[in-house]
Amino acid sequence: MISTKSRLVIIDDEEVVLDSCKLILRNENYQITTAPNGEAGLRLIEKDKPDLVFVDLKMPGLSGFEVIKRINEIDPNIVTIVLTGFSTVSSAVEAMKKGAYDFLPKPFSPDEFRLIARRGLERRILVLETIKLKREKDMLREQFAAIVSHELKSPLGVVQQNLYTLEEDLSGCLNTEQILLLEKLKSKITDLMNLIHTWLRIISVDVSKLKDSFVNISIEDVVTKAVENHHLLAQKKGIEIELDSFHTFPAINGDEGTLVEAVGNLLGNAIKFSHQYGNIFVKGKIQDEELEISVIDNGIGISKEDIPYIFDDFYSYSRDENVNQSSGLGLAISKRIIEAHDGEISVVSELGQGSKFSIKLPIPSSAQ
Amino acid sequence: MSDQNKILIIDDDPDYIDGIRKILEKAEYLVSVAHNPKDGYQMLLSSQYDLVLLDIMMGRGAEGIALARKLRKDPILRIIPLLIITGIREQIAFLFPGQPVHPNFVEMDGLLEKPIEPKVLLKKVGDLIQISKEKLHE
Numbered sequence: 001m002i003s004t005k006s007r008l009v010i011i012d013d014e015e016v017v018l019d020s021c022k023l024i025l026r027n028e029n030y031q032i033t034t035a036p037n038g039e040a041g042l043r044l045i046e047k048d049k050p051d052l053v054f055v056d057l058k059m060p061g062l063s064g065f066e067v068i069k070r071i072n073e074i075d076p077n078i079v080t081i082v083l084t085g086f087s088t089v090s091s092a093v094e095a096m097k098k099g100a101y102d103f104l105p106k107p108f109s110p111d112e113f114r115l116i117a118r119r120g121l122e123r124r125i126l127v128l129e130t131i132k133l134k135r136e137k138d139m140l141r142e143q144f145a146a147i148v149s150h151e152l153k154s155p156l157g158v159v160q161q162n163l164y165t166l167e168e169d170l171s172g173c174l175n176t177e178q179i180l181l182l183e184k185l186k187s188k189i190t191d192l193m194n195l196i197h198t199w200l201r202i203i204s205v206d207v208s209k210l211k212d213s214f215v216n217i218s219i220e221d222v223v224t225k226a227v228e229n230h231h232l233l234a235q236k237k238g239i240e241i242e243l244d245s246f247h248t249f250p251a252i253n254g255d256e257g258t259l260v261e262a263v264g265n266l267l268g269n270a271i272k273f274s275h276q277y278g279n280i281f282v283k284g285k286i287q288d289e290e291l292e293i294s295v296i297d298n299g300i301g302i303s304k305e306d307i308p309y310i311f312d313d314f315y316s317y318s319r320d321e322n323v324n325q326s327s328g329l330g331l332a333i334s335k336r337i338i339e340a341h342d343g344e345i346s347v348v349s350e351l352g353q354g355s356k357f358s359i360k361l362p363i364p365s366s367a368q
Numbered sequence: 369m370s371d372q373n374k375i376l377i378i379d380d381d382p383d384y385i386d387g388i389r390k391i392l393e394k395a396e397y398l399v400s401v402a403h404n405p406k407d408g409y410q411m412l413l414s415s416q417y418d419l420v421l422l423d424i425m426m427g428r429g430a431e432g433i434a435l436a437r438k439l440r441k442d443p444i445l446r447i448i449p450l451l452i453i454t455g456i457r458e459q460i461a462f463l464f465p466g467q468p469v470h471p472n473f474v475e476m477d478g479l480l481e482k483p484i485e486p487k488v489l490l491k492k493v494g495d496l497i498q499i500s501k502e503k504l505h506e
Binding site: 151154155157158160161162163164165167168169 | 381383384386387388390391394416455482484485486487
């Protein structure tokens with residue numbers, strides 16, 4: 001890491017300070033430049049992009065505070081340390097609030113100066129390392145999305161399509177058992193494709209960007225669409241979905257598509273964890289500046305130990321053998337979507353009794 | 369001259385094309401294949417087709433969309449019915465978060481989502497070719 005010399009800039013209006021600083025550090029492997037005032041110092045910093053800057057707080061012209069502020073604008077990852085007269089410790093603290101990493105009261109001993117320079121550079125290495133790790137993490141995330149997408153999804157798509165073609169080709173030649181087997185294959189592959197899509201979604205979607213596309217939307221539309229999407233699934237289990245009227249609910253600022261998905265995930269879970277011929281209620285409530293959508297089932301419920309984890313990525317509650325395996329991402333995605341809408345998602349549940357999931361969303365003040 | 373209808377499939381995955389091609393050939397269509405938008409475009413210029421089946425996710429992104437737009441702007445090629453195949457619903461969802469359905473990203477005559485049911489494919493292809501022929505005779 002230290003194959004190149006660390007670069008230091010020292011800004012102080014007293015020539016004797018600059019000289020003694022250079023003298024103290026002469027045996028260290030640093031490249032040191034100095035400036036007699038803030039303006040010259042900033043020019044040096046722009047040009048050299050140093051690792052560490054020492055700034056005197058009290059200088060004629062540009063003050064040390066101002067220099068720190070400008071350095072932060074040039075590159076917030078440059079470490080700055082304030083040199084200050086003994087009586088002005090409080091202003092040094094002020095400088096640290098503005099972004100300085102540390103301060104050294106004058107007069108200081110050579111050892112103190114060497115030590116703080118070393119500490120400052122260590123800090124710099126940590127900062128750079130953190131940036132690098134963060135970038136690597138982002139890249140991994142993107143790469144993983146790309147790998148999942150291309151290396152898994154495309155070939156699986158081919159298998160899926162050719163299975164359809166094969167089925168068509170063989171239609172008429174297959175006995176009931178074979179037809180059933182083919183149906184099973186198709187359904188398994190569809191499940192796999194859906195799983196991959198869900199992964200891709202959680203990896204790739206930056207829900208915070210959703211906010212850019214917020215418009216006025218009707219909660220009634222959101223709930224109706226979510227229910228429509230799950231109508232068939234409920235019907236298959238003989239489950240009745242009872243829906244409150246959301247007609248009088250005020251419009252909110254949001255993104256319809258993802259909200260439908262969030263409410264839909266709750267409904268999907270409610271159906272999945274309900275017993276056959278169960279009931280699901282979708283209730284609406286307006287309270288203060290919030291509206292609430294609740295999805296209530298009288299299904300298998302969630303145990304107390306599990307509740308804290310259900311909104312985590314890849315958490316799958318499927319101890320009941322009768323319940324289909326799930327990807328464990330639905331609630332995590334829903335939570336992110338609702339939080340992007342400045343809302344909250346919560347659950348109340350009792351094992352064996354059922355669950356109530358609630359989404360609270362703020363009502364814009366203009367609509368109240 | 370053969371009275372078989374000619375279809376051009378533009379898709380970068382040969383294995384995927386095989387499946388689609390078999391369905392179409394069984395239904396007596398004459399099928400040609402291009403593995404990238406560039407070849408596809410050249411083939412459209414040099415030979416006549418009754419329908420184009422285009423996969424929009426090709427190469428490093430949605431290269432098919434660029435081709436679709438180019439075809440729609442061409443005074444002669446725009447007459448050929450354009451049927452888009454895509455597994456893009458979820459991809460759209462992260463390219464354009466919050467739009468679970470296909471936004472109107474390109475003008476087209478029809479859209480099929482992967483996996484394509486053979487019957488649905490044949491119906492759609494048949495309908496589109498018929499409509500375009502009727503238009504020509506008007």
